[in-house]
Every structure is written in C-alpha cells, then in structure tokens.
Amino acid sequence: LQQLMQQQPKQQLPDPVDHTEVLADMKNELKKSQEREEQLLAIVQQLQSDLDELKKSPIKSKWKFWGKD
Structure with missing residues (x-):
C-alpha cells in the first residue's frame, strides 16, 4: 500500500513545463508595446498642440489660400 501511495502522485503529475523562453518573449513584446x-x-500630444495653435490663429489667415480676406 505504501508503494502504491508513493507511485500514485508521480503518475498523476506531469513534468513541469519550462516557460522561460515564452516569458522572455512576452516581456520583450510588452516592452515594444509600451x-x-x-x-x-x-x-x-503634438497633434493637440498643433490644433490649439490653429484655433488661436486669426480666421482671416485661414482664408488666404482661397483668395478671400
């Protein structure tokens, strides 16, 4: 019975899988994503800043391209 008890856990548990490589890849992808x-x-932020600058410019200057003042 003792032998059976000692063998049983070994049969049920699979060998641990080494995920070191996968973890390294995931960390690398996370860094790239960040x-x-x-x-x-x-x-x-640059677009927002540019948009704010456009809003500050006088309306007249926006129409010069079309030949209107």
Whole structure:
C-alpha cells in the first residue's frame, strides 16, 4: 500500500513545463508595446498642440489660400 501511495502522485503529475523562453518573449513584446504606446501618446500630444495653435490663429489667415480676406 505504501508503494502504491508513493507511485500514485508521480503518475498523476506531469513534468513541469519550462516557460522561460515564452516569458522572455512576452516581456520583450510588452516592452515594444509600451514603447509604441509612448510614441502614439507623443504624437497625440503634438497633434493637440498643433490644433490649439490653429484655433488661436486669426480666421482671416485661414482664408488666404482661397483668395478671400
């Protein structure tokens, strides 16, 4: 009975799977994703700043392209 009890857990538990490589890949992808997010946020901030500058410009200057004053 003791032998049976000792063998049983070994038969039920599979060998542990080494996920070290997968974890490293996931960390790398997470870092790339965070860098892309930072770049996108910088672009959005620049666009917002440009939009604010356009809103401040006088209306007359916007129509000069069309030949109107």
